[in-house]
Amino acid sequence: MANGTRTRLDPAARRAQLVALGLQMLSTRPLDQVAIDEIASEAGISRGLLFHYFPTKRDFHVAVVQAAADDLYARTEPDPTLPLRDQLRSSLEAFVDYVTDNRDAYMGLLRGASGDPGLRAVLDSTRSRITARVLAAAGVADPASNRLRLAARGWVAFTEEATLEWLSEGEPGRFELVDLLEEALVALMAVATRLEATGPGG
């Protein structure tokens, strides 16, 4: 609050406000610099009250990262009215734009924060959700074989790693990165489908 006065908010609204402030801060700095004191001050509440909602700094950070993951997931939701390939393309464009806008936080999280079980669980469940979405879009939501699931999950890791490298290197261009990620998924699903059709296995 600009004038420092406190506003009464019900607990859910206060919690959401604090997470929103953390999310905003996370767009300009890595997670370990999202400071509890600053958040409490911006919300016009005491540090003690913040810890009432989030018992530890780590709990707050996990909530902020979960909100960031939900945000990323929503922004990359494919538009079902588009042809499949266009759905993939626009979803990947949204992904690359999001991580470009949140570069420090994204690189910090993916490169470093996975030592914490809470953060790791958020990253892991996000990968699972994206894998499920890819498989659903490809019409194999419940694949008889694990090959397609391994390929889809592997592509999520491919996409993260290639994008992190791209963020470090700054080249090739955004268009070329999206091309690579898009064509990679198409190629990997084709490989898994072909192996599925020709070989045995679970």
Next chain:
Amino acid sequence: MANGTRTRLDPAARRAQLVALGLQMLSTRPLDQVAIDEIASEAGISRGLLFHYFPTKRDFHVAVVQAAADDLYARTEPDPTLPLRDQLRSSLEAFVDYVTDNRDAYMGLLRGASGDPGLRAVLDSTRSRITARVLAAAGVADPASNRLRLAARGWVAFTEEATLEWLSEGEPGRFELVDLLEEALVALMAVATRLEATGPGG
């Protein structure tokens, strides 16, 4: 030492002995259960002397993981006398066998330990070495474009993630996993090469 007596070793030999004991222990349990006390006891030295070689438990763990990474890298070295595709296949078989034999440690490390900067540096430099080896084998060690490098690096992440999932799920079979990893690299390099030939970009 079985009889508890101490053997004089020069510092490099002692250090190597301690790392070798840690590596052996790592093949049957995750890293956080590689216990300093047990290692010192098996080496027939005091806990204090172990800390003379490795100032902290973390330093010891990083040295053990570095040795494991070197071991994995050496075991998956392609045989240059074989045709390229057979090099890839036998290297991947060695990789899958290695992680199967060291399942707990591999899963623990990849899923969890990357929060530590020292361990993260080992994992990261191992990925870089493997990426360089893939590019060298493909004859593009110094690619004019980053697309091939991003694709090779992304494939390393694809391989790690698909293998971790496979270790969790236990299916499809080993042969089918190796097939998927092999065909994935061929397909991804083909995609990057094709995009490289048809598009602009750095």
